[in-house]
Amino acid sequence: MKKVIYSILICLGMVVLSSCEDTSADISKVTYFASLELKGETAMKIKLNDTYVEPGFVALEGDEDITSKVEISGVVNSAKSDIYTLTYSVANVDGFSVSEQRNVLVAAPAFASAYYGESKVGVRHYVNAPIHIVDNNDGTYSIDDIMGGFQFHGLNAGLEPAYDLHAEAIIKLEADNSISLVSLGSWAPELGLTLGLNSGSYDPVTGVIELDVKYGSTNQLLVTLTK
Structure with a gap:
């Protein structure tokens, strides 16, 4: 009787092993991404x-x-x-x-153009943010982010549209190619940051804009726009 039971167990083991081998053969495949x-x-x-x-x-x-x-x-x-x-x-x-x-x-060769924005605050440094300046045809220009992409492109990338991280502003290009701030639009009030413009300049030869932005109570945000 023991020999019979032992023979049955061996046969079952061989069936299971054969089944596993067949299954493995069916699903074995190499995928190259x-x-x-x-x-x-x-x-x-x-x-x-x-x-x-x-x-x-x-x-x-x-x-x-x-x-x-x-x-x-x-x-x-x-x-x-x-x-x-x-x-x-x-x-x-x-x-x-x-x-x-x-x-x-x-x-574009004019002041109103698309730009790549570079922004720096302390050790934080971000580049290649898409920035646009539009001529309002009244002596002023609209810039879609005076921070040069520091928030929406760098520090908090991916949080829009849940939060408005573009700091829209109206600016003016003066006769001496300095830039002044006319008004600042609303943006992400939940961040509690005060923005302003300490100084700004435009080089008509290179098309480069430099902005010294007042960022919060003590921080200085340096923005460079190139086209």
Whole structure:
């Protein structure tokens, strides 16, 4: 009787082992996730009415080149000063996708233009924030963030639209190319920060704007806008 039971257990073990081997063979598979690398800069600049030339990109799935499968969404309208975002995406054979972005600034020769903002407060330093200055046609200009992107692009990136982190302002370009603050719009009152403008200047040759912004009670926020 013992021999019979022992023989049955051996047979059951062989069946289970065979079943496990078959199952493993069915689900064993290697997945290579796609990789995507942009050539050139991810924050580019071109002049108004110049032609945008795509720097290129490379996509791989393991050792296989899948660059031809990359899709690009977004367009650059070089006839209008703005910052345009191009999104590059590609998926592997299993549908897992990866994406990268490139910003292209179309710069106008006038003071009113799109800019990249650089902001510094102490050890905090952020670059390539999209900033826009619009001519109000009354001697003043609207800037969509006098902080140069310090809050919405750097310190608290991703918190909009829940919080209004753009500090809109009306500014004036004086005859000597200094910049004065006319008025400041409302923004994120929950932060309890007082803003102002200590000084500002515009270099018409380089197109660079320098702003010394009063940020809070003691901090100095240095902003540089380039196009």
